[in-house]
Amino acid sequence: MSYRMSLFRTIDALSSCLDFVGIDDVMHGKRVGIMAVRVAELLGWDEDRRQTLLYAGFLHDCGVSTTDEHGNLVTELEWSNADNHCKRGEKYLNEVSLFAHMAPYIRYHHTRWEDLPKKQVSQDVAEMANIIFLVDRLDILRAAYGPAEAFDNREQFLSVIRKYSGRLFCPEMVEALDKCSHSEAFWFSLDPQMLEMHIREQSMLGSKLDINQDNLRSIATMFAHIIDAKSHFTADHSVRVAQLSRYIAEGLGIDQETCAGIEIAGYLHDLGKLRIPDAILEKPGPLTTVERPTMKRHAYDTYEILYRLFGDDTIALWASFHHETINGEGYPFQLSGAKLPFEARIIGVADIVQALVQNRPYRPSLPSAEVMTIVDGMFNAGRLDERVVNFFRDHLQECWQMAGGVD
Ligand SMILES: [Fe+2]
Ligand SMILES: [Fe+2]
Ligand SMILES: [Fe+2]
Numbered sequence: 001m002s003y004r005m006s007l008f009r010t011i012d013a014l015s016s017c018l019d020f021v022g023i024d025d026v027m028h029g030k031r032v033g034i035m036a037v038r039v040a041e042l043l044g045w046d047e048d049r050r051q052t053l054l055y056a057g058f059l060h061d062c063g064v065s066t067t068d069e070h071g072n073l074v075t076e077l078e079w080s081n082a083d084n085h086c087k088r089g090e091k092y093l094n095e096v097s098l099f100a101h102m103a104p105y106i107r108y109h110h111t112r113w114e115d116l117p118k119k120q121v122s123q124d125v126a127e128m129a130n131i132i133f134l135v136d137r138l139d140i141l142r143a144a145y146g147p148a149e150a151f152d153n154r155e156q157f158l159s160v161i162r163k164y165s166g167r168l169f170c171p172e173m174v175e176a177l178d179k180c181s182h183s184e185a186f187w188f189s190l191d192p193q194m195l196e197m198h199i200r201e202q203s204m205l206g207s208k209l210d211i212n213q214d215n216l217r218s219i220a221t222m223f224a225h226i227i228d229a230k231s232h233f234t235a236d237h238s239v240r241v242a243q244l245s246r247y248i249a250e251g252l253g254i255d256q257e258t259c260a261g262i263e264i265a266g267y268l269h270d271l272g273k274l275r276i277p278d279a280i281l282e283k284p285g286p287l288t289t290v291e292r293p294t295m296k297r298h299a300y301d302t303y304e305i306l307y308r309l310f311g312d313d314t315i316a317l318w319a320s321f322h323h324e325t326i327n328g329e330g331y332p333f334q335l336s337g338a339k340l341p342f343e344a345r346i347i348g349v350a351d352i353v354q355a356l357v358q359n360r361p362y363r364p365s366l367p368s369a370e371v372m373t374i375v376d377g378m379f380n381a382g383r384l385d386e387r388v389v390n391f392f393r394d395h396l397q398e399c400w401q402m403a404g405g406v407d
Contacts, residue, residue: 001257002210005309007098008055008202010211010219013309015058017223020275020301021065021230028139030199031190033057035135035177038186042176053128056102060109060132062222063089065229066278077137077160078168082110092225096218098211105129109136113170127170134169134177137161142190151187213260220267227270231281233360234273236404242266244350244402249343251391262343265319269347272301284361299323300332318343322351327382345385349392350403352378357403368400 012030019026033054040050063085090107093099108121108129116126141157142150150157158178165174180186188194211219224238246263254262273281276298280291287295303320310316321335321344328336330348356371366374372393379389392399 001260002212003216003310003313004208005211006208007211010309011055011058012199013305014062014219014223016308017226017271017274017305018059018061018064020272021061027192027195028136029058029061030195031139032060032132032136034189034195034198035138035180035186036131038180039131039135039173039176042179043172049124052102053131055099056105056128057132057135059089059093059099059102060106060136061085061089062092062106062226063087065226065274066231077140077164078110086110088229092222095225096215096222098215098219099222105132109133112168114167127173130170131173134161134173137168138177142187147188147191150190151184154181154187157181213257213264217260217264217267220264223271224267227273230274230276231278233282233358234270237354237358238267238270240354240402240404241269241347241350244354244399245347247399247402248346248350248388248391251395252346252387254343258343261315262318262346265315265343266347266350268306268315269302269319269322269351270298271305271319272298272303275301282361286362296323296331303332314341314343317341318347322347324348325378325383326385329383342385342387346388349375349384349388352384353392353399354403357400357405365405368396368405371400371403371405372396 015029015033018029034057036053036057037050040053045053086107086109089109090103093103093106104121104125105128108116108119108125109132111119111129111133113126113130113133116130121129138157138161141160142153145153158181161169161174161177165171189198220242221239224242227238228235242263243266245266246259249259249262250256276295280287280294283291299320299322303316306316306319318341321330321333321340324330324333324335324340324344325348326337326340326345328334352375353371356366356374359365375384375389375392378384379386
């Protein structure tokens with residue numbers, strides 16, 4: 001089976017997930033993509049190259065999962081560990097055949113222009129990476145201002161950038177950026193509403209591709225790694241939920257195509273967690289009444305992103321219903337009974353089991369017997385599906401190990 005999806009829309013949705021890490025500072029990737037293209041237009045780059053640059057700009061910070069690391073991105077022009085997120089981003093992109101060509105651009109997007117020759121990269125890589133670095137840093141300088149104030153303060157930002165021309169940044173690019181920055185339109189087009197309009201227009205124009213299940217699985221896995229990297233308490237969570245869900249689905253005799261869809265939904269189920277501040281995700285004690293909805297909202301955020309990607313396709317629904325329960329006491333839609341698809345019930349059980357097997361800030365990993373007792377308790381309370389729980393009971397040891405349990 002393949003999914004007819006717009007590559008632009010897919011990358012846009014991924015970029016929106018990355019925006020979640022910024023919590024309040026959103027759309028950084030999109031601004032970087034759009035500004036980079038403006039500079040490239042002035043430099044006379046052809047359309048194909050500009051398109052790739054736009055995508056690379058949207059995804060350039062895919063190696064950043066924690067709000068702490070994001071803090072560095074928005075306060076410093078250069079910082080000592082900048083290379084870490086570049087290397088992670090390179091690794092993630094290399095794992096997806098549709099995105100692998102962008103990996104070297106992301107690898108060097110915080111490397112000084114004067115250091116690039118030592119890295120022995122091609123001219124194309126050096127230029128792509130440096131144009132992203134340049135506008136990325138401009139966006140950081142501009143971040144504290146609205147579009148009108150940014151235009152007004154442009155000379156101040158440009159004077160900082162010019163100081164680094166030839167060292168951090170390619171001189172021709174600095175010159176082109178300087179020219180771009182004289183127009184009001186350059187700044188006003190970065191306004192969130194304008195960006196949204198521009199992106200909507202692009203996604204209507206962009207051609208659609210048939211993305212096969214293997215490609216989709218690799219994109220979903222890439223995002224699972226980004227989500228799981230957010231906290232060491234959630235390392236491997238999405239990957240294990242996906243694998244355990246598939247194991248249960250296959251064991252219950254579900255056809256292979258649906259099993260593959262369940263696995264993909266498993267990888268994506270906690271996308272919304274990227275928005276939860278690290279301090280809440282890693283809190284050792286109970287959450288306050290304000291923190292609890294922030295935590296719960298992740299399932300709805302998953303839905304919003306996946307709806308943009310898949311529309312009402314089952315994958316979006318299976319993934320976002322993972323905290324729904326049969327008795328209607330789950331969240332965020334409070335679905336109950338027949339409204340809760342069987343596939344989502346499988347992911348729901350896999351999610352609970354994996355979370356119980358994992359060390360959490362407030363308790364250690366639980367042994368299989370204790371996991372079984374808790375799952376039984378939830379089943380008796382009318383929350384979980386009988387067939388799924390029976391399968392889990394019959395294959396307790398295998399499921400527990402697959403969830404990460406070690407004897
Ligand atoms: Fe970056
Ligand atoms: Fe969740
Ligand atoms: Fe989860």
